[in-house]
Amino acid sequence: MDSISVNKVGKAYKIYFNRFGRLLEWISPVKRAHHNLKWVLKDISFTVGKGETVGIIGVNGAGKSTLLKLITGTSQPTTGSVTINGRVAAMLELGMGFHPDFTGRQNVFMACQLQGLSIEQIHVLMPEIEAFAEIGEAIDQPLRIYSSGMQVRLAFSVATAVRPDVLIVDEALSVGDMAFQAKCFQRINRYRREGMTLLFVTHALDDIVKHCQKAILLRHGTIDMIGEPRDVVNRFRDQIFGKSKKVKKSDDSNKLEVQLSTEDLYHTRPLYQKIEYRWGAGGAKIIDFAVVANEKMYPTSITTGSKVDFVFNVLFERDITHPVFGIMIKTHDGVIMYGTNSEISSDKDVTTATYKSGQVIKCSFRCPLDLNRGNYLISLGVSEFSIDGEDKPLDRRYDSIMIQVVNEQASIGLSNLNAEFDWEQ
Known part of the structure; x- marks a missing residue:
């Protein structure tokens, strides 16, 4: 059974003609559109097998982050469907929905509860989460004083405290220092051997070649190529730098x-x-x-x-x-x-x-x-x-x-x- 199945997915956003367009659509008895649709993703289809690692690459604006939001369910597709089998942990845009006014420890408890863990389980996992994040006494300080790297450390520690069936990461690991990245990939590789599926977006093309079994290249909101990572990365480099x-x-x-x-x-x-x-x-x-x-x-x-x-x-x-x-x-x-x-x-x-x-x-x-x-x-x-x-x-x-x-x-x-x-x- 596939861990992730994406079938003919498209995503469009409404661009209203003027600032009253949304209101007119709500109150007008005449059903007339006051907007145009801007498609950011069109006809996206692929599957990710259990235990497989897949990287998604493309220039900024190609639709990578939007696709991950559709897969994790934080946004809904305009067309098509997404199916995920198993427990999902996701790191999108540097965090896991952390609140800046709460301390790191409070955010850990809330994020773990959202993942379905009990208070007792969180207390057991907390020492390991603190040790992996290595942010010291900052764990009891408000998140708003954290650097982006500290947020990533804490978010990854929480997301992987218990092995998820599917881990989805959007560019977050590129913010951390290289030593922390190496530690993250050690944990990821261990979880992969245990059957975890990994889907991640990155501009670090070497990581795609090194860690992935398959790569997906997005261009202008469509899939330009799916295949062996080195071939996909080389095609992307040709597009950026010229052949x-x-x-x-x-x-x-x-x-x-x-x-x-x-x-x-x-x-x-x-x-x-x-x-x-x-x-x-x-x-x-x-x-x-x-x-x-x-x-x-x-x-x-x-x-x-x-x-x-x-x-x-x-x-x-x-x-x-x-x-x-x-x-x-x-x-x-x-x-x-x-x-x-x-x-x-x-x-x-x-x-x-x-x-x-x-x-x-x-x-x-x-x-x-x-x-x-x-x-x-x-x-x-x-x-x-x-x-x-x-x-x-x-x-x-x-x-x-x-x-x-x-x-x-x-x-x-x-x-x-x-x-x-x-x-x-």
Whole structure:
């Protein structure tokens, strides 16, 4: 018997023509609609078997959270039906219906009672819930003073204090720190071995590949793909970052032929980010780029430790002597992981010639990407050297490229140092 069965489910919300539309529908003797229907989900059908782990992915607005609300029963479908067999525990939007004015302990009692547990059972489970959440004395403080991470710790501890038949999680675990996430997945894996079904939404694509037997990709409110997690995740990455292209090797087997345009096509390339901040005095501009890893251009994901080439074309709009080319890698929240320029990284003297107006040159930085998994923003720049050390920026394209690094080894932090363990008795 399937744990979850979703059959031709659709969800629409009423968009009224004006602020009186709802009232007119209620009181008017003439049955006339004063609204349009906005469909956020259409014709969704799938099943989840007992003990199966299924991940749901898609961009923001694809309908993931709405689908989970329909499955848990907190919202009703406009069309179709949802059937769940067994006791359900759900974590939607960082909590379990906790009230901010009650203490953590009071919220635990209320949430456990809603799950059907008796007061005696809750008293027995409370020490384990406190120990797993690891929030210390805050358990007796009002929930409104909790950070989002503390709320997640408490909510997950309550939801899994007793093994549910079905656990549904909406992105909540991504808020907790990596050590707590690891502890959560240890408990989840133990419950899975005991027959628990897990359905969860996440943007952590590595978790989908690592933990799921099946994945569902939602797009514009419909199912775009259901299948083996790695295939579904790769399709999603292609949609976000653009499809990877194979790179040809030249006669020199160690050298890749990266063909870039002499026209300004930078903003049309896969991996380009519209959020870029571009500035500079002018005189030269960066007009095209490529990211190459494992013989693929614009890869949708890059494995930790891979050698990566960041290649870009620069068009000179006036004669420039002694240009300096640079690159910077940052986390999505602005932590600089690495930065260098042609003065530091090149053993060639790129400054001896004067680059003429109208000339295009191709620059490249190659480095092993020893970063831990996550999304990273790439900035490129070209400056004019100054003897006093205050180089004049000509074109800076900050946060203009995004790459995704994947690492199937579980480790914490931003860098991957590839530690090797040894022991002796």
